[in-house]
Every structure is written in C-alpha cells, then in structure tokens.
Amino acid sequence: MHRPGADPGDMQPADFLCDFCHTPWDGAFPMIEGHRGSLICGRCLSVAYTELVLLEPEQAEQELSCTMCLEKKTGPFWVSPSHESAQICLRCTKQSAGKLHSDPDWDWHKPTLGPANPRLQS
Numbered sequence: 317m318h319r320p321g322a323d324p325g326d327m328q329p330a331d332f333l334c335d336f337c338h339t340p341w342d343g344a345f346p347m348i349e350g351h352r353g354s355l356i357c358g359r360c361l362s363v364a365y366t367e368l369v370l371l372e373p374e375q376a377e378q379e380l381s382c383t384m385c386l387e388k389k390t391g392p393f394w395v396s397p398s399h400e401s402a403q404i405c406l407r408c409t410k411q412s413a414g415k416l417h418s419d420p421d422w423d424w425h426k427p428t429l430g431p432a433n434p435r436l437q438s
C-alpha cells in the first residue's frame with residue numbers, strides 16, 4: 317500500500333508500506349508488488365507461505381478477496397494477524413514466493429520447516 321498522503325509524483329521508499337504489517341519500506345528488505353499498489357514484504361510472505369503451503373492449515377472455506385490479485389475466491393487464504401483486511405490467496409503466495417526466490421537482488425528463499433523459519437519462532 318502507499319502511505320496515505322504520499323505524493324504520487326515523488327514517491328520515496330518509505331511511502332511504500334507492506335499491506336500485511338504496515339512496515340515502511342527502507343529499500344533494504346524485499347517487497348513484492350500486487351495489483352493497484354498492494355505490497356507484501358518478504359517476512360510476511362514467509363509467514364504466509366509457511367501457513368498456506370507448508371502447514372496446510374485446515375481452514376473454513378470462506379469467500380475473501382485477495383489483497384494482492386483483487387480476486388474474490390473461496391479459500392485458502394492467509395489473513396494478516398495485525399491487519400485483518402489484508403488477505404493473500406494461495407496462488408499469490410506461491411507466485412510471489414517463486415518470484416522472490418529466484419530474484420538475484422534479494423537473499424530470500426522459500427521457507428522450510430526449520431529453526432530459521434520466522435513463523436515458528438516465538
């Protein structure tokens with residue numbers, strides 16, 4: 317998402333916020349862009365990927381609209397724990413993870429169920 321009040325003609329890195337945790341971008345961590353300026357950071361993507369792809373949670377089948385592709389569909393979704401209106405579908409999670417995984421600019425890899433997994437630390 318773009319920071320409310322940001323000047324569209326003069327966007328700074330900090331004007332780009334992750335839709336899922338609202339962390340402003342500092343240019344030093346990976347961000348993946350969806351439709352209409354929606355964004356997910358690498359850390360949120362790791363959590364989404366872990367929950368949707370690795371853990372395959374049992375989830376009530378509910379129709380939600382994906383923040384990243386704007387499509388309305390029936391689950392599974394990862395819903396941001398801190399911003400419930402931010403939801404990412406399984407397809408976007410896989411696609412974004414694939415893109416970021418093969419992006420040479422970022423040291424980001426698809427998470428595994430190991431001790432380095434941010435979702436499993438806490």
Ligand SMILES: [Zn+2]
Pocket residue numbers: 334335336337338339356357358359360361
């Ligand atoms: Zn985030």
Ligand SMILES: [Zn+2]
Pocket residue numbers: 382383384385386387404405406407408409
């Ligand atoms: Zn989607």
